[in-house]
Amino acid sequence: MSGVNKNIVILISGSGSNMAAIVKTAQKHHWREQFGARVAAVISNKAQAKGLEFAHEQGIATAVLDHKAFANREAFDAELMTAIDRHAPALVVLAGFMRILTPGFVQHYAGRLINIHPSLLPAFTGLNTHQRAIDMGCKFAGVTVHRVTAELDHGDILDQAVxxxxxxxxxxxxxxxxxxxxxxxxxxxxxxxxxxxxSSIKG
Structure with a gap:
């Protein structure tokens, strides 16, 4: 497949280890050649997020948007959408992005927005998932990749690991x-x- 026409934008708030795993897999599995896809940008709401260093080293565009500089959540999300849309993303990937997104943001990227959550959804939505699993006496815990909807941690489950x-x-x-x-x-x-x-494009 010639050219690159499927951009991925990844949002982080910290170390960006999942972002790094995605970037490394994109390189190892030749997503550019296979799908015409690349990680086009990594955006963080925290300037000190260590994941930005890794992205910069990989030659990936980075941007910082400090949520504290905005009057409210809607204003921040509007500016974040502008920053993301510069890259015309096929997928927007939340990788440790510690912000609850507004319904308008979620709707704007409906079908393109995914997240990873540290529990076996629908169990333990929200925060402190591992401690809650231990406190409940669970024998198993896990992680879930899901589509993002306006209701927190309730979108369609795409993959899980136990x-x-x-x-x-x-x-x-x-x-x-x-x-x-x-x-x-x-x-x-x-x-x-x-x-x-x-496949859908070919079809």
Whole structure:
């Protein structure tokens, strides 16, 4: 497939480890050649987000949009949409982006917006998922890739991975075990969606 016409924009707030996993998979699996796709930009709401360094090193465009500089959530999301839309994204990927998005933002990217959540949805929506799983006595926990809808952590499930909850686990040890699975299933989901987009264009 010649040329690049499927841009991916990734939103981060911190280390960007899932973003890095997606970028590395894009390189290893030749998404540019296979799908005409690339990670076009990484955008953060925090200037100190370490993931920006990795993206810059990879030659990926980066941008910082400090949510604290805006009067309200709607104003921030409007400016964020402008920054994202400069890249005409086929997919917008939330990778540790710690902001609750407005319904208008979600609607704007309907069908193109995905997120990874550190639980086996529909269990444990929201925050502190690993500690809550431990407190409830769960034997298994996991991670879920899902489409983003206006209702928090309720969109269609695209992929999941299960990890055991071991005796003596803390929220930190369980989170670390789950994160290794996030780095597997998130790039895998993005790749599958790119394939579906490519097939629909051919069809």
């Amino acid at each position: 990890v055991p909850v071991l005796p003596g686990d803390t929220a930190q040890t369980l989170a670390a075990r789950a994160l290794t699975q996030e780095h597997i299933i998130y790039p895998r989901t993005v790749e599958r969606l790119l394939g579906e987009i490519a």
